[in-house]
Amino acid sequence: MELLWEIAGWAGAAAILSAYLAVSMGWMKAGKGFQMANLFGAVAFIINGTLHGAWPSVFTNVAWFLISAVALVRMRATDGPAAAAAEAPQVQYPGVPDTTGQMAVVEVLTGAIPVVAPRPTMAPAPVACSAPAMAEGQRLAV
Template sequence: MMLLADAIGWGGAACLLLAYAGLSSGRLTAGLRYQVLNLAGAGGLVVDGAFRHAWPSTALNVVWLGIGLAAARRAKRTGVQAASRRAKRTGETASRRAKRAGVRA
């Protein structure tokens, strides 16, 4: 069981580092992908911290999860709404947008 908690904790730490490095390097925006990485990271550290009875760390990561859930919900809602408004305004479909960007749809 300890090996599983270790693996989950290390996976969580890796997710948090990927999110931070991605945002800092400009490879990620503060959108849904970033928030999902943060959620996975905090969740992994909650599991590991609770297993080890490291309550300050566990409490911090539970709060981190709450903030991340709210931010992910907002990112998902605004991302979908923004794309929908843009499509309505311009009459552009996803395949047209992909073609314009040089991506095969």
């Protein structure tokens, strides 16, 4: 069992050092992945330090754990639905029905000034009928 805790301590060291290296070299942003690696590494160091009686290391890693945990909670709070909507605006492609209820921007082909028009909420349903050819002037009863 002691070997398992030693492996956990070394895995924690690898997690923290690799996350620090990746952020320092610009391979990774200091975001959720970085904080998760720090959280995992701190927990592993806390377990290892407790078993070895290395109390200054345990204290430091409890603080390290708390800092990472608070950072992750704050990231989760700012990544809510409202934040996601503010960061990633909806893109409306031509020919794709609009489900957002927003306004559509229509460009006038002859001028450089865009015209804003409300997008219809429902498109009229196509009417399909199979009627025999009608003479001119006849009406189809629908």
